[in-house]
Amino acid sequence: MEDPTKLGHNRTGMQMSPLQAEMLQRSAADAAALVETDDLAEGLDQPEATLIAESRREYINEADALGSVPPPGTISGAVKSGMGMLTGMRLQVLIDKVAERMAFERGGTRLYDAALVKVVALARGTPVTIERVKQIRNQEAQHAELLRQALVDLGADPTAQTPCADLVGVQSMGLMQAVTDARTSLPQTLSSLLAAELIDVASWELLSRLARSLGRDDLAEQFDVALEEENEHLTTISGWYEGLLNADAKLLS
């Protein structure tokens, strides 16, 4: 693979086209003269008061939710959920967040599947090891299974895509795109994995606290075990990432 941070003919900046840039700026000045300066200043100072903001707000006011959390599909599930409801607990909030974590862990497993290929192809001579990446990948898959079992225990349908599970799919798309691109380097891949692990650690912490607040200490204890592993993932990935960046920077200096 080519050096991903080589110096070259990047054409996106204005300094690469001094003559054209000067003409462009003259045109821009003419166009700017037509804009009400008050409008511009107000938009920058009060972005919530612009026409764009107003239009978006109209849609927000009328919007439906992404969807709902499905009711338990089995009698035993209904009983389990019903017990929670009777104590005034909104069990479906927990179900939605457990389903969200499960969706993220499944996506995460596939993210590491893609990252593993990068490691096999590019990691020779670096501290990044295939064995550790595979271990992290398999732990992500195990976490997904743990969460699937938790959903069953909560009386929820583990095959349903809940609203937060749906949304986490939207949020993760950029990471998937960044890692699966054949052109992204090992450090660039690690940068995406770092983002995924940061999200994971914060989200497992939240999930564990939520389970405890709803009286499900049994689940919270299992979640804490996963959280510990996620913290180890974060340490590994951030360590590798920083190490590779430092090595790259020293080569350039």
Next chain:
Amino acid sequence: MALDIHKSRGTPVANQRFTWRELVQKPISKLDDDAFTRVRVIYMNGLENEALRFQHAAARFNLALRLPLAEIRRVEHHQATLVNWLLGADHSPLETTIAYEQVAIEVTAAMAQREPDEYVAQNMRFGLLEDFDHMHRYSALLDRLEGKDANNILQCYTDIMPGRPTAVEHRAPEHDLRRPFDKASADPLTKLHALSLTAAEQQTHNYYMNIGPLFADPVARQLYAEIASIEQQHVTQYESLLDPSQSLLENWLLHEAMEVYAYYSCVQQESNPRIRAIWERMLDYELGHFAAVSDLFKEHERRDPEEAIGASLPEPLPFESNREFVREVLAAEVDLRANGTEIVPLEQEGESSLAYRKHMNSQGSPSEIVAQGYAWRPGTELTLKVVNA
């Protein structure tokens, strides 16, 4: 109550107006709306886009019709916008792809069972098994790239399993052409079916051509390249069923009748009241188009529109699961192939197709690569493959 397409004049074209706000309404729910609401949205977008593209092409061949074509085409464009924008952005492009294949499977299966011309029906069953296999391949990709279960989109209406393997669907062009129906003797339903499937396959082809390059994953890019090629073959197949001797105006009339019939079918079966109201409005607009084109047909061709599309519309197209029918077709016809315009047993396949696909697949088959060892499982195949860390 049956709809009298020749008497209901619908909304006059001059009164068919939109605002930007109407074009961009709140989307359906990916999670809570019935999968067939999404099927109808995608299907109707396909028909609107066919209307649009046909009318653009028609304008290049007829000076006298350019103004009415431009007027009606403007409305078709905005109808397509309103309908297509009903899809929510929480569908990933690949999830939308799963929905497109569900449209292809369920709509084709519904038509194949009602098609009065056995030759046309056979061709529908032939295409059906190929789209059925695409579903299997894309489900594997969705699972293995995004970690998602295709059944969250399909809602258990449609099976996920191999059909005629995509790798053997690649045919030389001469084996994609079919015998056209005879405009004078064909049942109006045959005409509507052939045009509707041409439209549906064309939008699928266009969709894959647009979103294929949006994927970073080279295997996904390959799979879209491969299946887009089959969809292009399917457009060739279905459009070759259309009688080329139909006049431009007769063709236009058939397009408008197709849209009326499809919206009428949507109105009858829609479970979401807000979307049903949209279908009702679109039906009235299409009746307006049909009435306008009927007037042009009478004026320019001195013929009765009933000659072209019959006296009354057929019963609505059912939007429902066709699981049993698909399984029967799969069991009986998966090994059929094409030779010239005929569907033939495996060993009689046209030789030029064999040579063509041998070369196409000679550097690897994306559809085989992506689905290696794949079998759909509830909640993704990861539920099976948890290994010791």
